[in-house]
Amino acid sequence: MTTSVQPLRVALLGCGVVGSSVATMLVTQAQDLHERVGRPLELVGIAVRRLDRDRATVPVDPSLFTTDAAELVTRADIVVEVMGGIDPARELILSALQHGASVVTANKALLAEDGPSLYAAAHENGVDIYYEAAVAGAIPILRPIRESLAGDDVRRVLGIVNGTTNFVLDKMDSTGAGLTETVEQAQELGYAEADPTADVEGFDAAAKAAILASLAFHTRVSGADVHREGITEVTAADIQAAKDMGCVVKLLAICERTGEPGSGDDGVNVRVHPAMVPRSHPLASVREAYNAVFVEATAAGELMFYGKGAGGDPTASAVMGDIVAVARHRVSGGRGPGESAYAQLPVHDIGKASTRYHISLAVADRPGVLAQVASVFAAHGVSIQAVRQQVVGGDGEEHAAQAYLIVVTHTAPDAALTATVEALSDLDTVTDVVSVMRVEGS
Structure with missing residues (x-):
């Protein structure tokens, strides 16, 4: 006693x-x-x-x-x-x-x-x-990064850190419903606030990404340093496109080191955006309003932390x-660890991040279009991994068919991929850049 x-x-x-x-x-x-x-x-x-x-x-x-x-x-x-x-x-x-x-x-x-x-x-x-x-x-997750991995070199933190958006995207994937009706369902179930802006626009996830990056890389990272994109532009067509390539769409918080220690490119990149994730990746199986964080460290290897991300x-x-x-x-009479910001690494913008793009283009249905599109990718140093062509509609008389090109790239700097998309939109054979989404976790 x-x-x-x-x-x-x-x-x-x-x-x-x-x-x-x-x-x-x-x-x-x-x-x-x-x-x-x-x-x-x-x-x-x-x-x-x-x-x-x-x-x-x-x-x-x-x-x-x-x-x-x-x-x-x-x-x-x-x-x-x-x-x-x-x-x-x-x-x-x-x-x-x-x-x-x-x-x-x-x-x-x-x-x-x-x-x-x-x-x-x-x-x-x-x-x-x-x-x-x-x-x-x-x-x-914070204590393991700050204490358990204090002697290791954390290279990347990839996570689903917002339960509301994960619930919404999961329901869109499983039911085929659109964004608006799924957000309303989340509100009815108490997963989303009456004003869901902080969640669906990625502000909540960006704040968490800043905290994770600060701890993982011993560098001060603020919310303003995080590239942020929400899920408001994700459509049912994007969800189906992900299914067609064996992926699922998730809102990811990604914190990673760029370059090797001592190199001129050594720094930190922190971003939040929707991405296609292969269904074989552990994060793809995170359902409903659950959260999960995937950590990659030099000695420890790959670690995953999973559980309820919100609630009283x-x-x-x-x-x-x-x-x-x-x-x-x-x-x-002791104290726990305080702030560790000794590394003072530069925080790079998303242009230096390495990623892949899934691009859907509406194009003219005539010979030479694929070659013209491919030349734009080559001009920007972006390699194509896969391409698929689809022709929709058309009766040969009054209504012309609409052709679509689905292009999946190999890994490239985000700046090069963005420049490629901008150049594609300027082609007279491209009538519309229908959607662009990053592919992560592969």
């Missing part, structure tokens, strides 16, 4: 879906947490925007709820921020750190925008800032893991 000792005071900022789960776990698992940490964890307050909401399902003393978050953070040993947004979360976290509290946060947008100032404040005040729940919910209880699980970690450090 443990003896009576001074508890560690925990302040909770936010009591939404995740905050409610965290508060519940702090109360219902109090004894186990005491044993694991070495001191009791006492919830001393929960900051909320409004006091008049019904929170009867949260098993805490109603007197713990307060609208004075600024005061609450000054009297805690550990501050847990799950309120989201940039402000006032930034000011509250900085205040907590300056008052000597360790911080646990799930705020990927804030970390991607202003992480370095938060890490610096934690270092200056000798406390921790942990944020496992900021990326991929319950999946333990899964995200709260990651938050609680961080709470226990920082609490143990306070009991032992």
